[in-house]
Amino acid sequence: MFAALAATALGAVLGASTPWLVHRLAVESGSPPRSACARCTRTFPRGLPGWVRPDARCPGCGARLGSRIGLPAALGAVVFGLLTVRMGTDTGVDPVLPALLAVAAVGLPLALIDLACLRLPDPLVALGAVAALLGLAAAAYLLGTPQPLVRALLGALASGVGYLLLALLPGSRLGFGDVKLAAVLGLPLGWLGWPVLLLGLALPHLINGTVALVLLLSRRADRNTALPFGPALLTGALLAILLRA
Numbered sequence: 001m002f003a004a005l006a007a008t009a010l011g012a013v014l015g016a017s018t019p020w021l022v023h024r025l026a027v028e029s030g031s032p033p034r035s036a037c038a039r040c041t042r043t044f045p046r047g048l049p050g051w052v053r054p055d056a057r058c059p060g061c062g063a064r065l066g067s068r069i070g071l072p073a074a075l076g077a078v079v080f081g082l083l084t085v086r087m088g089t090d091t092g093v094d095p096v097l098p099a100l101l102a103v104a105a106v107g108l109p110l111a112l113i114d115l116a117c118l119r120l121p122d123p124l125v126a127l128g129a130v131a132a133l134l135g136l137a138a139a140a141y142l143l144g145t146p147q148p149l150v151r152a153l154l155g156a157l158a159s160g161v162g163y164l165l166l167a168l169l170p171g172s173r174l175g176f177g178d179v180k181l182a183a184v185l186g187l188p189l190g191w192l193g194w195p196v197l198l199l200g201l202a203l204p205h206l207i208n209g210t211v212a213l214v215l216l217l218s219r220r221a222d223r224n225t226a227l228p229f230g231p232a233l234l235t236g237a238l239l240a241i242l243l244r245a
Contacts (some may be wrong), residue, residue, distance in 0.1 A: 007101065011133045016069040019056035023066035023126070025109070026116040038220045039063040069135045071196050072108060079104050079238065086242050095142040095235035099123050099135025099240065100188055105117045107234040110181065120177030125184060130145035132187040139191075148191045155190015156183045162201065196244045202230025203236030204229065 019049035024033045024044070036043045042060035044050040056066025066188055080101055087094040106128035106132040140149040160183030182201070189200040195227070209231055 004081055004084045007050060007084035008077045011076035011080025012073045015073040015108060016054050016073040017052050018112060019066035019069055020053040021051060021109045022112045023056050025121050028117065029119050037061060037063060042169065064065050076108055082242060095139035096191055097133050098214035099139060102135050103188055106131060111231040111234050114228035118226055119227050120181055120230050127182045129184045132184060136191055152187045152191035156186035158199060159183050159186030172227060173226060178233060181230055181233050185233060189237055189240060192241065192244055196240050200237045203239055204232040207235055208232040214235045226232035
């Protein structure tokens with residue numbers, strides 16, 4: 001219970017810092033991250049203070065530059081809490097939990113950025129990959145066996161190749177950012193087992209298909225409307241972990 005409460009609080013804090021990061025990175029493909037306030041033109045601080053802030057307001061004039069922190073904070077708290085409860089054991093928590101939480105921490109801004117501008121920034125995806133690999137390597141060391149780590153690497157390869165083939169199909173709406181994210185998510189899903197990986201690869205299509213159908217029926221989109229796939233990938237992976245046997 002203490003671990004779940006601590007993880008929920010951590011998720012809320014990280015979620016509250018997400019709008020600022022999303023504001024800086026939610027730009028058109030090929031454009032650099034936002035580096036100054038659009039209202040007062042003040043340059044954002046260098047280093048970590050320029051990327052991690054508990055509120056999406058300009059440090060100079062106080063103008064709101066991103067969304068409010070309530071929803072991201074709530075999402076972070078719920079995801080972190082659910083993962084911690086699900087990975088709980090009779091003696092504590094599964095050693096793989098830190099890797100799952102690290103991927104979730106990167107996944108929240110990725111989902112919001114994709115919703116905002118239909119892109120998944122490579123630096124964030126790469127950060128998720130590094131965090132997952134380090135966390136899974138540490139878990140394998142604690143467990144004293146490399147087998148789950150090998151399966152995780154094979155899962156990442158299978159996910160990446162599978163989504164690459166889908167992206168290359170004529171008429172496919174998948175982008176290469178989706179392919180890279182699928183490969184990253186294949187790491188923790190593969191660690192947890194092949195059934196979890198297969199479910200995590202299948203659910204995003206069901207989720208995105210349902211969203212597309214609702215938007216079509218409500219006339220908020222048509223057949224040519226581009227929809228972000230990153231949020232569905234991340235939600236599908238989360239559900240596969242929560243629903244695993």
